[in-house]
Amino acid sequence: MKISTSTVIGVLFIICSLLTYFANFSTLTGIISASVAIFFILSGFFEIKDYENRTIYLVVVAVIVASSIILAYTQISSIYVGNELIDSLCVGLILAILLWAAYDFIRTWKLFERKLSYLRVLCIVLLLGVMIFLELPGTSVNTSSPMNQTNAGSFENQWISFDYPSNLTVEDASTSDQVEIYIYNGSEQIGGISSGNGTIDDFLYSTGFNKTKVAGRDAVIGNITTSENGTSSGTLVSISLTNSTTLDINFEANNEATFNQLIKTLSIKKTGS
Numbered sequence: 001m002k003i004s005t006s007t008v009i010g011v012l013f014i015i016c017s018l019l020t021y022f023a024n025f026s027t028l029t030g031i032i033s034a035s036v037a038i039f040f041i042l043s044g045f046f047e048i049k050d051y052e053n054r055t056i057y058l059v060v061v062a063v064i065v066a067s068s069i070i071l072a073y074t075q076i077s078s079i080y081v082g083n084e085l086i087d088s089l090c091v092g093l094i095l096a097i098l099l100w101a102a103y104d105f106i107r108t109w110k111l112f113e114r115k116l117s118y119l120r121v122l123c124i125v126l127l128l129g130v131m132i133f134l135e136l137p138g139t140s141v142n143t144s145s146p147m148n149q150t151n152a153g154s155f156e157n158q159w160i161s162f163d164y165p166s167n168l169t170v171e172d173a174s175t176s177d178q179v180e181i182y183i184y185n186g187s188e189q190i191g192g193i194s195s196g197n198g199t200i201d202d203f204l205y206s207t208g209f210n211k212t213k214v215a216g217r218d219a220v221i222g223n224i225t226t227s228e229n230g231t232s233s234g235t236l237v238s239i240s241l242t243n244s245t246t247l248d249i250n251f252e253a254n255n256e257a258t259f260n261q262l263i264k265t266l267s268i269k270k271t272g273s
Contacts, residue, residue, distance in 0.1 A: 039061060061098065073088075160270075199246065218239055
């Protein structure tokens, strides 16, 4: 059976996507790797079978790109930490390269058997470079303040203290004016603690939020839901600090044990700047 170069490259990107998943690297990188893999395998299939229906091919590629944009946006806007503008531009660049390659492919129905131009080489280099950028740990973490990292199982700064499972990592970017803490399992953020403006009563207008007590202070707790299908995607606790500020603790779903340990051991040392 004939195997095209495109198919081989697609399989390599599939392996990359699987490694990204099992090694708990960036989910965003896994999505992009899978999208690139599907594109190359699909192109290889068209090349081997001598299919030359431009409409079908371009429609399928467009669906792949559109799905990737939706999934990538979900990651960037929810669990992926960092500069969303840069991340969006990188994802857009990768998908633009795929669309360009798809359009170029239908001219001769061959991807790699023609002489490579400088433009093609540049696109390939950009593609690989952006993939590496998205995978580098900490590349897109907010660098506006110094970041202190710990995995000792106990955390304390000028604002709060709490205990957590020692297999997790806590990164502290808090300043004298606000709280900004990230909690990671490997390279994936599973929770965060940050300062908020307003009062806990603001959350009571949302369905499913109830009043409670956390660290001896008034608070509300509820499930965060996605706007698309209404399913639970995490838990949020908002604790009253002053008449106009709160301490917001946000955890993804399936992290109840960590969430409960943090809440039970939380101590608030400071309520304002």
